[in-house]
Amino acid sequence: MKWLNQSLFRRLLISYLFIFILGFGLIGIVTSISTSDYITDQKRQDMLQQATSINAIIHHSNVVTDDIKQTIEQLGQFLGSTIWIIDRNGQIVATSSMQELFMGEIMDDALIEDILAGKNRFQVMNIEEEDRPMLSVVVPWGTSEEIYGGIILHSPISGINTTVRNIREIIQWAIISGLVIVSVLVSYLSWSISKPLKKVEEAANEIALGNYKKRVEYHDSVPDEISALLYSFNRMAEKFHKIEEERDLLEERRNDFIANISHELRTPLTAMKGYLEALQDGLVKDKESQQKYYTIMYQESEHLNHLVDDLMDLIKLESREVSLDLYYVKVDDVLKKVFLHLEQAIQEKENNIQLLIPDNVPQLIADSVRLEQIFTNLIHNANKFTSNGSITGEIEVDSSHLIVTIKDTGIGIPSHDLERIWERFFKVDRGRNNRGRRGTGLGLAIVKELVILHNGMISAKSELGKGTAFTMKFPLYEQRKSN
Ligand SMILES: Nc1ncnc2c1ncn2[C@@H]1O[C@H](COP(=O)(O)OP(=O)(O)O)[C@@H](O)[C@H]1O
Ligand SMILES: [Mg+2]
Numbered sequence: 001m002k003w004l005n006q007s008l009f010r011r012l013l014i015s016y017l018f019i020f021i022l023g024f025g026l027i028g029i030v031t032s033i034s035t036s037d038y039i040t041d042q043k044r045q046d047m048l049q050q051a052t053s054i055n056a057i058i059h060h061s062n063v064v065t066d067d068i069k070q071t072i073e074q075l076g077q078f079l080g081s082t083i084w085i086i087d088r089n090g091q092i093v094a095t096s097s098m099q100e101l102f103m104g105e106i107m108d109d110a111l112i113e114d115i116l117a118g119k120n121r122f123q124v125m126n127i128e129e130e131d132r133p134m135l136s137v138v139v140p141w142g143t144s145e146e147i148y149g150g151i152i153l154h155s156p157i158s159g160i161n162t163t164v165r166n167i168r169e170i171i172q173w174a175i176i177s178g179l180v181i182v183s184v185l186v187s188y189l190s191w192s193i194s195k196p197l198k199k200v201e202e203a204a205n206e207i208a209l210g211n212y213k214k215r216v217e218y219h220d221s222v223p224d225e226i227s228a229l230l231y232s233f234n235r236m237a238e239k240f241h242k243i244e245e246e247r248d249l250l251e252e253r254r255n256d257f258i259a260n261i262s263h264e265l266r267t268p269l270t271a272m273k274g275y276l277e278a279l280q281d282g283l284v285k286d287k288e289s290q291q292k293y294y295t296i297m298y299q300e301s302e303h304l305n306h307l308v309d310d311l312m313d314l315i316k317l318e319s320r321e322v323s324l325d326l327y328y329v330k331v332d333d334v335l336k337k338v339f340l341h342l343e344q345a346i347q348e349k350e351n352n353i354q355l356l357i358p359d360n361v362p363q364l365i366a367d368s369v370r371l372e373q374i375f376t377n378l379i380h381n382a383n384k385f386t387s388n389g390s391i392t393g394e395i396e397v398d399s400s401h402l403i404v405t406i407k408d409t410g411i412g413i414p415s416h417d418l419e420r421i422w423e424r425f426f427k428v429d430r431g432r433n434n435r436g437r438r439g440t441g442l443g444l445a446i447v448k449e450l451v452i453l454h455n456g457m458i459s460a461k462s463e464l465g466k467g468t469a470f471t472m473k474f475p476l477y478e479q480r481k482s483n
Contacts, residue, residue: 324367386410
């Protein structure tokens, strides 16, 4: 079975040729045998008819007259056959071709018996002098009342054989041209299968080398199974490409993140180092200035602490390491508590607080500490960017949501930056951040993660110079279930 290890083309070709030759060979053999039988049978019928007709012409006489001799000679020529007349003893008494050498010869007993019984008889005779075999038919000579002997009609079998040979030749040619056609078809078939497979192989190699954009192109003409394979292959390549892109994006974000962290850490550290050096070198002499420097350094280290805390929080949130402590929470109470905490800071910036809270706010299943963190961040931001204005905390309830809005009348956010405020470290126009407003740029990123963790959504609306509003929507489905 060595050929089984060979190429698709050879396997297909050999299988097809084998099937074809076997099939057509069998058909050829069966056809030639049956046509030969059919033609022989037909020939026999014709000869029987002819022999019977000869009898009809000569049965008026029970002896072979010259007249009869002449008639059978003419009939023999006309029919292209040899006619013998035998008597009741089986002796040849006349021949159509004046073959004197057969005269007087005696036929075998079985034949004579059949004739005398009035039966017809067929047989293949090998006659001396005639080098080809003859098909012979024997019919009784005479009438139904009296049989005088027999009439034997010989016709060469070669006519039949020629016809059969012709048919065989036609079949041979059919097989040969069939083989050519089969070879061409098999070539096309194996080409149509192996070509896309080759393409898949090439594409797989390219993908293995890192070209994830590589796809296999194909026509609708490829067989279904192959097109299914190509489709799946392309889908797999697509998946690889996506994974690669996601990996690249992740990598890029990670690098950005690290660059941002370094920058954010370096800023306070550089400042602290500068003040420390100045103090160390004794450049700051008076107590008051020294105190000022210490205060700044303390603030910087506080800021660093803040930064590291926020960073850790965000990293944990983004890697889904944070799980919520869920209980029924009175959101209105949490909101009021946060405002109370920040009341002093808010008053310092001469902002006033507005609370719009309806009666009977349904309880939300939430983590109250995290909810407090969300509100603190938002209210802290509102206060940071607002002075001599107002900060509003509002709660609304619709059929399936609890909606909390923190609104201010501060400086607002330019519309082109509104999308970006959720990014880590993003701060609108760093220049406008004075010391009092200094932040880490991580607050809103943390808020967003926390809201999402609560299955909620958060959005921001803002108008430059007029104010900003952050709206959160938390699903109340647990409440709905219990109702
Ligand atoms: N209420 C607000 N009014 C105006 N700008 C805001 C407000 N809240 C957030 N921003 C802008 O979005 C940026 C990102 O906010 P945040 O993530 O909380 O960082 P941080 O407060 O540390 O600067 C802020 O730096 C500020 O530019
Ligand atoms: Mg903030």
